[in-house]
Amino acid sequence: MSSAGIAALSPLCNEPLISNNIFRALADLVSSESILIYLSVSGSIIPMSVLESDSIESVKLRIQSYKGFVVKNQKLVCGGRELARSNSLLREYGVGDGNVLHLVLKLSDLQVIKVRTTSGKEYTFHVERGRDVRYVKQKIAKKGKEFVDLEEQEVVCNGEQLEDQRLIDDISKHNDAVIHLLVRKSAKVRTRPVEKNFELSIVASDLTDVGSNGVDGKVNKMQHDVGKVLLPRKPSYKEPMLEPFIVNHKIKLPSAIKDMINASLNGLSSGNHPVRSLEGTGGAYFMLDSSGKKYISVFKPMDEEPMAVNNPRGLPLSLDGEGLKKGTRVGEGALREVAAYLLDHPMNGHRSFIGDKEGFAGVPPTFLVKCFHKEFNHSGDMTAKLGSLQKFMDNNGSCEDMGPGSFPVKEVQKISVLDIRLANADRHSGNILLSKGEDGKTVLIPIDHGYCLPESFEECTFDWLYWPQARVPYSDEVVDYINSLDADEDIAILKFHGWELSPECARTLCISTMLLKKGVQKGLTPFEIGSIMCRKTLNTESIMEEIVQEAKDSVLPGTSEAAFLEAVSQIMDGRLHEIVKSTS
Numbered sequence: 001m002s003s004a005g006i007a008a009l010s011p012l013c014n015e016p017l018i019s020n021n022i023f024r025a026l027a028d029l030v031s032s033e034s035i036l037i038y039l040s041v042s043g044s045i046i047p048m049s050v051l052e053s054d055s056i057e058s059v060k061l062r063i064q065s066y067k068g069f070v071v072k073n074q075k076l077v078c079g080g081r082e083l084a085r086s087n088s089l090l091r092e093y094g095v096g097d098g099n100v101l102h103l104v105l106k107l108s109d110l111q112v113i114k115v116r117t118t119s120g121k122e123y124t125f126h127v128e129r130g131r132d133v134r135y136v137k138q139k140i141a142k143k144g145k146e147f148v149d150l151e152e153q154e155v156v157c158n159g160e161q162l163e164d165q166r167l168i169d170d171i172s173k174h175n176d177a178v179i180h181l182l183v184r185k186s187a188k189v190r191t192r193p194v195e196k197n198f199e200l201s202i203v204a205s206d207l208t209d210v211g212s213n214g215v216d217g218k219v220n221k222m223q224h225d226v227g228k229v230l231l232p233r234k235p236s237y238k239e240p241m242l243e244p245f246i247v248n249h250k251i252k253l254p255s256a257i258k259d260m261i262n263a264s265l266n267g268l269s270s271g272n273h274p275v276r277s278l279e280g281t282g283g284a285y286f287m288l289d290s291s292g293k294k295y296i297s298v299f300k301p302m303d304e305e306p307m308a309v310n311n312p313r314g315l316p317l318s319l320d321g322e323g324l325k326k327g328t329r330v331g332e333g334a335l336r337e338v339a340a341y342l343l344d345h346p347m348n349g350h351r352s353f354i355g356d357k358e359g360f361a362g363v364p365p366t367f368l369v370k371c372f373h374k375e376f377n378h379s380g381d382m383t384a385k386l387g388s389l390q391k392f393m394d395n396n397g398s399c400e401d402m403g404p405g406s407f408p409v410k411e412v413q414k415i416s417v418l419d420i421r422l423a424n425a426d427r428h429s430g431n432i433l434l435s436k437g438e439d440g441k442t443v444l445i446p447i448d449h450g451y452c453l454p455e456s457f458e459e460c461t462f463d464w465l466y467w468p469q470a471r472v473p474y475s476d477e478v479v480d481y482i483n484s485l486d487a488d489e490d491i492a493i494l495k496f497h498g499w500e501l502s503p504e505c506a507r508t509l510c511i512s513t514m515l516l517k518k519g520v521q522k523g524l525t526p527f528e529i530g531s532i533m534c535r536k537t538l539n540t541e542s543i544m545e546e547i548v549q550e551a552k553d554s555v556l557p558g559t560s561e562a563a564f565l566e567a568v569s570q571i572m573d574g575r576l577h578e579i580v581k582s583t584s
């Protein structure tokens, strides 16, 4: 490893000298805390000298200033755990000398461009939106001899020839998922003297349309008995396929799910490849419609989840099967995504047989599917993949992109109910999309539920906790909704759809629902209830964890689950009573 790398990211090299004594004292302190860690980014390893007392935020800031990746776009993972809390210290996360930190980057400023040549070759580029057409020409030139001369290249988009100076951002102003370009050689006029006259010939390539022909795809329903869900080891798929993965023949697919699957399959059958998202720690693919211009859905294969065998972001394999968040399992993210949709009951009536109504919190329609496409991240055999397919929701960015001031109270509160019920361990503001309702008001769309219903409460984090709307008490309508929730019924619904929750996850759902119901009975706000569930600092147990531990200590080994939950209930009542007393 080069020492240049160490100097490049060393925190000490730019420190100003103060006085000799102070400097020596500081140097002593620093040397006792200074550790060398390794930053793994896009396949290269960079040594980095840091202090154990550095906060995650300050490490990210240092990476920003030396490597140019803005803090917002960085995710750090160490020892299979995401260093998610920016104010926590490296030491608190147990990061020590010699550890490797994996840097996962969100590169949302890139635009996917597909270029087809007149000879039928196709190239895909990821280009920063601030670049111009000439830059794309340079990338094309590197691909082969045919287009080496930039002056000979003509780049065409929807029949319009693009000037070299035209910005990519300008071409994609309609927020196109993918820009389709055609590149052809400019027509050349050649003359050849023939006696007194001359012969004129025009050499030009055929202009073939880059559009694709739509084919009506049909969803093949495959039915499996519960428990017999083995996929063939070496299926002979050549063509793209997509079908719902149904484990119970009593399940009736709602039309929102059928339409999503049909439209996504039409897109694949029309030759529109899935587009891998450049954000997120797992493999997420945007599925296009048959025109190739509109996103229909997002597919997240189980084997590409963080720390799974085919993860495309270079994260190491999980050693013990635990996911990036404590109490979750690698490969179960897709099930959790589907569970969040199934349990997001509509305001009036429960989603026992799914139904078409939108859920209270607005989790986009999500279903388990089996899908094959060669563009997915395969190692070895190309097999069909199981994963979650979620409806793509048009959006104007996420809550990460703006302050919470304009979010309606109702919108924040619906997310809070969902997160508390499901003990969501990954509710950062990037996982709430922003949209506008028919009345022009902001609508919040919760996505990314791969870490809900964990086995323990350790990693629950809710970004909305610190938004002012969380301090407003729930409305009567919301209280009625909360009172109608039934954790046992929810567990049965998930079982009906093929996911039998582990006893630990089922316990989480029961206790979270219990807290939410008891909390609103006592008139507590989302902030007050959410604060019971979240740790204040990384290594301080939350009130919820204390309640569960106390209940565990109070029952005899072999006690039934019902008796254990009764113990939790009584201890929770006591703690809520104290909280109410201290706030009144």
Ligand SMILES: Nc1ncnc2c1ncn2[C@@H]1O[C@H](COP(=O)(O)OP(=O)(O)OP(=O)(O)O)[C@@H](O)[C@H]1O
Binding pocket: 277, 279, 280, 281, 282, 283, 284, 298, 364, 390, 391, 392, 393, 394, 395, 426, 431, 433, 447, 448, 450
């Ligand atoms: N239903 C959806 N509609 C629109 N965009 C979506 C949807 N689901 C995910 N996305 C976008 O796809 C990208 C990747 O998704 P996501 O962040 O859920 O992946 P992930 O790997 O699970 O992420 P994380 O690392 O945050 O757990 C993000 O840019 C996200 O905004």
